[in-house]
Amino acid sequence: MLKSLLADRFRLVVHYEDQPIPVYALVTAKKGPKLKASSGEERSTCHITNAGDRRTYVCGNTSMAEFAERLKISRPVVDAAGIQGSYNFTLTWTPGDLAEGIADPTGQLTLFEAIERQLGLRLESQKRPMPVLVIDHVAQLSTDQ
Numbered sequence: 001m002l003k004s005l006l007a008d009r010f011r012l013v014v015h016y017e018d019q020p021i022p023v024y025a026l027v028t029a030k031k032g033p034k035l036k037a038s039s040g041e042e043r044s045t046c047h048i049t050n051a052g053d054r055r056t057y058v059c060g061n062t063s064m065a066e067f068a069e070r071l072k073i074s075r076p077v078v079d080a081a082g083i084q085g086s087y088n089f090t091l092t093w094t095p096g097d098l099a100e101g102i103a104d105p106t107g108q109l110t111l112f113e114a115i116e117r118q119l120g121l122r123l124e125s126q127k128r129p130m131p132v133l134v135i136d137h138v139a140q141l142s143t144d145q
Contacts, residue, residue: 011139018129025080025126026068026115034120035087038062044086046070053108057091064121073111078128081121091118 006012038061046059046067059067063086068079093114109117116122 010141011137013136013138015134015136016131017134019132020127021130021132022075023126023128023130024071024073024075024077024123025128026064026071026077027122027124028081028083029116029120029122032120033081033083034118035083035089038086038088040086053094054092055095059090060088061086062089063087073123075125076130077123078130080124080126089119091115 040061042061044061044063044066046057046062049056049058059070062070063079064081064083065079068077071077091111091114092109093111094108095111112123
C-alpha cells in the first residue's frame with residue numbers, strides 16, 4: 001500500500017539491483033567449527049540476554065544462514081561458512097566500543113573474538129554484490145498546494 005501511495009503521489013519509480021557493498025562474511029576459522037548439532041525437533045530460536053557488562057546470545061536449531069541474518073552489526077553479515085544443518089550454541093561477549101574487534105587489555109571478548117573462540121567461525125571483511133534500492137525518478141512537488 002505504501003509503495004503504491006508513494007508511486008501515485010510522488011511518481012516514485014524504483015528498482016533493485018546488485019551492487020558491491022562492504023559486508024562481513026561468516027566463514028570457518030582455521031581450527032574448524034565448534035558447534036553442537038541440533039536434533040532438529042525444536043523451533044529455531046535466538047535470543048539475547050544482558051548480564052552486567054556481558055551479552056549472551058543463545059541459539060537453538062539455528063543454521064549458519066539464520067545466524068548470519070540475525071547478527072546486527074555495522075555491516076550486513078552473509079553466510080559463507082559452507083556448514084549445512086542446524087546447531088545449538090551460546091555466544092558471550094562484551095558489547096560497546098569493542099564490537100568492531102579492537103583488542104581489550106582486560107581480557108573481555110569482542111563479538112568478533114567470541115565468534116572465533118567460542119564457535120570456531122570468523123567474520124571476514126569483504127565486498128559482495130547485495131541488492132540495493134535505486135531511485136529512478138521522484139517528482140518534485142510544488143509548494144502551492
